[in-house]
Amino acid sequence: MEKMFCYQCQETAKGEGCILKGVCGKDFITSNSMDLLIYSVQGISVLTTKIRERKSVYNLDAINTFVRDALFCTITNANFDDSSIKERITESLKIRKDLIDFCTSNNISFPQVSQITWNGEEKDYDKIATTVGILSEENEDVRSLTQLTIYGLKGMAAYAEHAARLGYKDEDIDQFMQRAMHDITLGTLSINELIALVLETGSVGVKTMALLDKANTESYGNPELTEVNIGVRNNPAILISGHDLKDMEELLAQTEGTGVDVYTHSEMLPANYYPKFKKYKHFVGNYGNAWWQQREEFSSFNGPILFTTNCIVPPLNNASYKDKVFTTNSTGYPGFKYINEDANGKKDFSEIIKLAKKCPAPTQIEEGNIVGGFAHHQVLQLADKVVDAVKSGAIKKFVVMAGCDGRVKGRSYYTEFAEMLPNDTVILTAGCAKYRYNKLPLGDIGGIPRVLDAGQCNDSYSLAVIAMKLQEVFGLQDINELPIVYNIAWYEQKAVIVLLALLSLGVKNIHLGPSLPAFISPNVLKVLVENFGIGGISEVEEDMKAWIA
Incomplete structure (x- = not known):
C-alpha cells in the first residue's frame, strides 16, 4: 500500500499523522513530493551557506526567491498540484548543479550529504521521495525539534514572500532560513542547540513579521478602524x-x-x-x-x-x-x-x-457590518483611552485569541469562550480564528470594541507591539505581568511561526488548542511546559475559572 507521513497541521489523522491521504485532501504522491522538495532545498541551503561563509560573490537573490516559494508551497492547503511540485524539484536540481559548479571552481568545500548528492529524473521522483520523509529521522526528539524549526521556516517564508512581492527584502532573513536548514541537514546539533535554533527561528520570525508590517503599511497606509x-x-x-x-x-x-x-x-x-x-x-x-x-x-x-x-x-x-x-x-x-x-x-x-x-451577482447569505482595523497603529492612537479603562477597572483583562480556524467540532470552544467572557474583558485577535466570534454582539467598553481585530495571521506582530507598549506604559519589568491571557487556536505553519515569535519575546503561559501539535514529542513538550508554561485547553467553564476569574 502506498503511504505518506505528514503531521504538520492541527487536523492530522488521529492526532498522530496522516499516512494514507491527508485530511487536508492531498494524496500520498503530492505529500511525498513535498518531502522531496524540502529535502532538495536543504541541499541548496547547505551550498548557499558555504558560499556565504566564504563571502564569495554570488547573486543569491533568485535562489532566495526560489527557497521562499518552495517552503511556502508546502504549507497546508496551499498547493495540491503534484506536477507543479515536481517542476520545482526539477528546478531545484538545476539550481543545485549551478551552486556545486560554483563551489568547485572556487575551491569552496561542502559536505557530501545525500541532500546534495541525490540525482534522478522526474520518473524517479516518486520512488526517491519515499526514502526522505519525516520518519527518516529515527530519534523522536530530534525529529520533533527539526520539524518544529522547519514548520516555523515555512511560516516565515510565507511572510517574507508577501513582503518581497511589495519590494521589501532582507538578506539576513533569507540567510537565516537557509542557514537553519544547513544546520538541520548536517545533523550535528545537540538537543540543546536544536532548542536554541527553535527560539532563534522565533526571533527571526518577529523580524520577518515587522518587515511585512512595514511593507504593507508603507504601501497601503496603516489599517484603520x-x-x-x-x-x-x-x-x-x-x-x-x-x-x-x-x-x-x-x-x-x-x-x-x-x-x-x-x-x-x-x-x-x-x-x-x-x-x-x-x-x-x-x-x-x-x-x-x-x-x-x-x-x-x-x-x-x-x-x-x-x-x-x-x-x-x-x-x-x-x-x-x-x-x-x-x-x-x-x-x-x-x-x-x-x-x-x-x-x-x-x-x-x-x-x-x-x-x-458572465456570472450572476452573488447570492446574499448575510447582511450588516463587522468592525476591524485594530492593528498596532490604530490601537496606539487609542492608548490613553485603553490605559484609562485599565486603570479604572473598566477593562480587567485582555485575551489574545489569535490564530486559525478549522473544521473540527472542538473549535466551537472558541465561540463559547468568547460568549462567556465577562464584560470587562477585551479580545485581541488576528487571523481567521476571529470568524468564531467576530460577528457576536459582544459590545464595547467605553467606546472600545470588545473584539479588536488586528488583521491577518501575519498581523499577530501588531498584538506583540501592543503588548510591549502596554508593558512600557505601565512600567512593568516583565511582559508576563500584563493582564493578558493567551488562548490561541492553531491550524497550520504560519501559526507555528507566530507561536515561536511570542516565545522568543519571552511570553509565557500560552494555551494552544483545540489540540497540541502532533509534531511535539513528549520530551520537547516537557521543555516547553517547564520553560514557557505552554499548555492546552480543557472545558470552557474550567478554563474561564482558571484564567479569567
Missing part, C-alpha cells in the same frame, strides 16, 4: 481569498470601471482596513467566513474566485464553482487555472474579469 459590509450588491463580482495584498491591489486596479465588484473572503478580510484600497468604489466588502466553509460559500457567490495563498479546500466533483477558481503565487490545484506574473512581476487578471461578467 473600519466597518466592513458583509452584504452584497447586484453586480457580477470576483471573490479574492488568501493573504497577498499585492494581488489585491492589482485586481482592484484592473476591475475598476468594468462593472465587476470585488469581495474579500476569509484571510483577505483585513484588506478592507487599508486606506489605499478604500478609494475603489467597486470594493464592496467581505463575503462569507473562514476558509473551511468555502465549498458552500463559493457556490452561492456565483462568480470566479482567486486564491492568492492557502487555504484551498479540494472541491467536490459536482461543485458548481470548480471551473471558476484561479490560483497564483505558491498555490495550485489540478484543474484550476494558474495566473503567472510577467517579467516585471505584474499579473493579467483579464480572464477572471471576463468570466465574472
